[in-house]
Amino acid sequence: MIYSRTAEHVISALIALGAAPKGERLRVKDIAEQQGIPPMFLAKLLQDLARKTDVIGSEKGPNGGFLLLRPAKDIPMILIVAAVDGGLRWPRHVPRRLREDVERYLAKTSIADLIAAQRRDQKRLSAQ
Numbered sequence: 001m002i003y004s005r006t007a008e009h010v011i012s013a014l015i016a017l018g019a020a021p022k023g024e025r026l027r028v029k030d031i032a033e034q035q036g037i038p039p040m041f042l043a044k045l046l047q048d049l050a051r052k053t054d055v056i057g058s059e060k061g062p063n064g065g066f067l068l069l070r071p072a073k074d075i076p077m078i079l080i081v082a083a084v085d086g087g088l089r090w091p092r093h094v095p096r097r098l099r100e101d102v103e104r105y106l107a108k109t110s111i112a113d114l115i116a117a118q119r120r121d122q123k124r125l126s127a128q
Contacts, residue, residue, distance in 0.1 A: 009035070009045060018068055072110060
């Protein structure tokens with residue numbers, strides 16, 4: 001595994017935030033339920049991400065929640081993995097060329113790309 005399950009949870013939450021209408025805040029409870037992540041764990045992850053990056057912001061209160069501070073197209077996966085895990089985790093036997101290819105892929109793949117892929121998959125599944 002090159003990044004943690006924790007990074008996967010954060011990426012899933014960012015997909016939910018990026019798919020929401022622009023400027024709309026989502027409650028942790030709603031994201032957690034949609035993504036199948038324990039709410040208290042997700043709240044901690046998102047609070048940590050908000051402190052470490054300029055990717056998401058949060059607001060407390062009855063109309064509070066989390067929202068993206070950047071367009072989803074400007075949030076590469078590698079940025080999230082670096083913020084959550086401190087970087088990619090490579091087994092020793094992985095060739096350097098493969099590591100470079102994967103790192104390039106994660107650097108060019110944005111949250112918007114993941115949202116688009118998820119929508120294509122949902123559309124294809126509903127057509128079957």
